Amino acid sequence: MDNGVSRKVETKGNYLLRVDNISKSFSGLTALTQVSFGVERGHIKALIGPNGAGKTTLLNVVSGVLPPNSGHVYYQGKDLTKMRSHEIAALGLSRTFQLVRLFTANNAKVMDNLTIGAHLKWKPSIVKCLFLRRSIRHQDQVMRERAYEKLGFVGLEKAAANLLPSNLPFGNQRLLEIARALMAEPEMLLLDEAASGLNEAEVEDFRKLLLALRDKGMTILLVEHNMKLVMDVADEIVVLDFGRKLAEGTCDEISCNQKVIEAYLGSDYVNTGGGNRSG
Amino acid sequence: MLLIALFPFTLGRISPYYNTVLILVGIYVILAVSLDLLIGFAGQISVGHAAFFAIGAYTSGILTTRYAISPSVALICGLFTSGLVAWGIGRSVLRLKGYYLAMATLGLNAVIVKLITGFASLTGGASGLLNIPPFHVFGFTFQDHRYYYYFVWGLVILVIISCLALAKSPFGSALIAIHSDEEAASTVGIDCPRYKLQVFVVASMFAGLAGSLFAHFMGFIAPDDFDIFTSILILVMLFLGGVGTIYGAALGAVFIKLLPEVTYGFQDYELFVHGFILILVLIFMPRGLLGIVTKAKNRMLGRKDLVISSSRG
Numbered sequence: 001m002d003n004g005v006s007r008k009v010e011t012k013g014n015y016l017l018r019v020d021n022i023s024k025s026f027s028g029l030t031a032l033t034q035v036s037f038g039v040e041r042g043h044i045k046a047l048i049g050p051n052g053a054g055k056t057t058l059l060n061v062v063s064g065v066l067p068p069n070s071g072h073v074y075y076q077g078k079d080l081t082k083m084r085s086h087e088i089a090a091l092g093l094s095r096t097f098q099l100v101r102l103f104t105a106n107n108a109k110v111m112d113n114l115t116i117g118a119h120l121k122w123k124p125s126i127v128k129c130l131f132l133r134r135s136i137r138h139q140d141q142v143m144r145e146r147a148y149e150k151l152g153f154v155g156l157e158k159a160a161a162n163l164l165p166s167n168l169p170f171g172n173q174r175l176l177e178i179a180r181a182l183m184a185e186p187e188m189l190l191l192d193e194a195a196s197g198l199n200e201a202e203v204e205d206f207r208k209l210l211l212a213l214r215d216k217g218m219t220i221l222l223v224e225h226n227m228k229l230v231m232d233v234a235d236e237i238v239v240l241d242f243g244r245k246l247a248e249g250t251c252d253e254i255s256c257n258q259k260v261i262e263a264y265l266g267s268d269y270v271n272t273g274g275g276n277r278s279g
Numbered sequence: 280m281l282l283i284a285l286f287p288f289t290l291g292r293i294s295p296y297y298n299t300v301l302i303l304v305g306i307y308v309i310l311a312v313s314l315d316l317l318i319g320f321a322g323q324i325s326v327g328h329a330a331f332f333a334i335g336a337y338t339s340g341i342l343t344t345r346y347a348i349s350p351s352v353a354l355i356c357g358l359f360t361s362g363l364v365a366w367g368i369g370r371s372v373l374r375l376k377g378y379y380l381a382m383a384t385l386g387l388n389a390v391i392v393k394l395i396t397g398f399a400s401l402t403g404g405a406s407g408l409l410n411i412p413p414f415h416v417f418g419f420t421f422q423d424h425r426y427y428y429y430f431v432w433g434l435v436i437l438v439i440i441s442c443l444a445l446a447k448s449p450f451g452s453a454l455i456a457i458h459s460d461e462e463a464a465s466t467v468g469i470d471c472p473r474y475k476l477q478v479f480v481v482a483s484m485f486a487g488l489a490g491s492l493f494a495h496f497m498g499f500i501a502p503d504d505f506d507i508f509t510s511i512l513i514l515v516m517l518f519l520g521g522v523g524t525i526y527g528a529a530l531g532a533v534f535i536k537l538l539p540e541v542t543y544g545f546q547d548y549e550l551f552v553h554g555f556i557l558i559l560v561l562i563f564m565p566r567g568l569l570g571i572v573t574k575a576k577n578r579m580l581g582r583k584d585l586v587i588s589s590s591r592g
Contacts, residue, residue, distance in 0.1 A: 063466055126450055
């Protein structure tokens with residue numbers, strides 16, 4: 001335990017996503033230094049660490065929003081490093097943003113956000129949209145049904161579909177963003193602080209949603225500050241600090257890790273005896 | 280629609296001058312509506328739409344006068360030349376965002392005008408290209424403006440329908456996503472550069488079509504017809520009518536093009552009145568002319584809702 005650096009908890013072959021020696025700096029400022037970890041298929045992996053630890057940067061590298069300076073990201077054995085965001089999304093990797101980013105131009109409704117989320121299923125070309133109106137209309141119907149299904153799944157009402165996203169309470173906007181990500185039927189979700197700004201009841205609903213997603217076989221990489229939530233849902237945790245991986249392991253291992261306790265969970269956490277972990 | 284169809288036989292018959300005006304209105308409707316696809320939906324500000332208007336017009340003009348190619352073939356060539364140029368330029372220019380894209384397209388417009396003026400042997404230079412034949416297809420010449428009117432407005436309606444179809448389709452939704460947030464759009468799988476290029480090419484092809492129609496109608500074109508002020512005029516039409524609705528752009532084009540006919544009577548004060556009306560509209564109708572129309576419609580519908588709910592109660 002002196003050396004907090006990871007211990008191997010899984011076999012390598014089972015990783016759906018593998019981050020390999022990723023480094024990233026912004027004009028001299030180092031954000032990530034040789035970070036490596038893997039996410040097993042069907043697991044929820046939490047990525048934690050204090051503000052500025054590089055969690056969001058890592059998510060941006062994985063989703064192709066930022067190119068890394070060195071290192072590789074492998075998804076299903078494919079190297080994502082040189083791929084652009086939309087190509088990565090096409091492989092079945094969807095994400096949400098720390099600050100909710102919904103589509104609002106031209107009075108786009110909640111339903112529009114959802115159908116746009118299904119873009120990868122449409123692949124709408126100009127020719128198709130101009131001349132194959134019937135097939136477009138049929139697809140539209142299918143997508144709308146799927147949109148209602150996803151709305152229901154994340155716990156939003158059907159009636160919300162016709163609202164502007166800005167008319168939804170903040171917590172529901174977060175849920176909508178997750179529903180939008182689900183529209184592409186991804187295999188893996190990257191959730192960036194999806195529970196921040198939610199009240200206690202909403203966090204509880206979100207916890208249930210995460211577990212329901214895992215039950216359906218979804219693999220999730222969860223960036224999260226809410227330690228109670230993390231301890232409740234995560235199968236494994238990876239801890240970042242100043243762009244370096246500090247520890248990786250199961251919840252028990254992380255909550256016993258002296259370095260992590262000192263640096264991240266704080267003395268409060270130690271005093272309350274590791275929070276009220278379930279299981 | 281009926282109004283458009285009957286026009287040449289009513290007012291247009293009394294004064295053929297109005298046919299001429301309305302043909303120009305139609306050409307500008309095509310320009311404004313196609314620009315709306317690019318600006319209103321994809322959110323890519325172009326201040327150089329007249330460049331593609333020019334490319335269409337000059338392709339048609341040069342092919343018919345210098346090479347004696349049939350206007351119908353020239354029109355199709357104009358369409359594709361505009362599209363091709365847009366494709367070539369858009370690949371690099373569309374990487375720019377916001378003001379930078381506006382500046383680049385403005386520059387493009389200036390360059391195209393300079394090129395036209397420079398290649399005088401081909402384009403007639405600053406003094407313009409003369410004797411462009413009127414449009415004819417299958418041996419039928421649209422000599423009479425009344426027939427050309429139908430031809431132009433037929434195409435106008437086709438363009439409006441196409442733009443509406445695109446705008447309301449998943450393609451249009453992808454554009455709206457790009458307009459809202461390119462990064463978020465790409466993480467739902469939208470290939471932003473590709474879609475921006477596609478809409479740029481389509482908008483430019485429509486502008487090229489407008490250019491060909493213009494050239495065969497006027498018979499004479501000069502670089503001045505396509506300078507940056509024309510681009511700005513198209514922008515004004517779009518913003519005045521209402522952005523991102525297609526109908527609004529059409530309304531704006533009709534309004535701007537017909538306004539001088541109304542203010543004509545003010546003679547010396549014409550420009551003053553013209554400008555004053557524009558300022559009034561922009562101040563009191565920030566969402567454009569169409570915004571007022573929809574507001575009125577909503578108010579009427581709202582009243583209906585009220586009646587229904589009170590009858591329930």
